[in-house]
Amino acid sequence: MSGDMDAAKAKLLELRASIDNIDAALVHMLAERFRCTKAVGHLKATHDLPPADPERERQQIARLRRLADDAHLDPDFAEKFLNFIIHEVIRHHEAIAEEHGNGANREGEAQA
Numbered sequence: 001m002s003g004d005m006d007a008a009k010a011k012l013l014e015l016r017a018s019i020d021n022i023d024a025a026l027v028h029m030l031a032e033r034f035r036c037t038k039a040v041g042h043l044k045a046t047h048d049l050p051p052a053d054p055e056r057e058r059q060q061i062a063r064l065r066r067l068a069d070d071a072h073l074d075p076d077f078a079e080k081f082l083n084f085i086i087h088e089v090i091r092h093h094e095a096i097a098e099e100h101g102n103g104a105n106r107e108g109e110a111q112a
Contacts, residue, residue: 033085034092041093045100051093057086 044051061079068078 030085034089037089038092038096041089041096044093045097045102048102051097052090060086
C-alpha cells in the first residue's frame with residue numbers, strides 16, 4: 001500500500017506544479033490583456049469615444065462561448081469569466097476618460 005500512496009503523492013505534486021505554472025501564465029496573460037485594454041481606453045478617451053461598446057461585448061461573449069465549447073469548457077463559466085474582466089475594463093476606461101476630461105460612466109459595456 002505504501003508504494004501506491006507514494007505514487008499518488010508524487011502524482012499530486014506533479015499536477016499541482018502544473019497548476020501553479022498555468023496560474024502564473026494566466027496572471028501574465030491577464031496583465032498583457034489589461035495593458036492592451038488600457039491602450040484602447042486611452043485611444044477612446046483621446047478621441048472622445050465612449051468607454052463601452054455593447055456590440056463588441058456581445059460578439060466577444062459569443063466568440064468566447066464557442067471557443068469554450070470547442071475546448072470542452074463550460075460556456076457559462078467562460079461567459080462569467082469574460083463578464084468579470086469586461087466590467088473591470090469598463091471601470092478602467094471610465095477612469096481614463098475622466099482623466100481626459102471626458103464624460104465617464106456612460107451606458108453600455110466595454111470592448112472585450
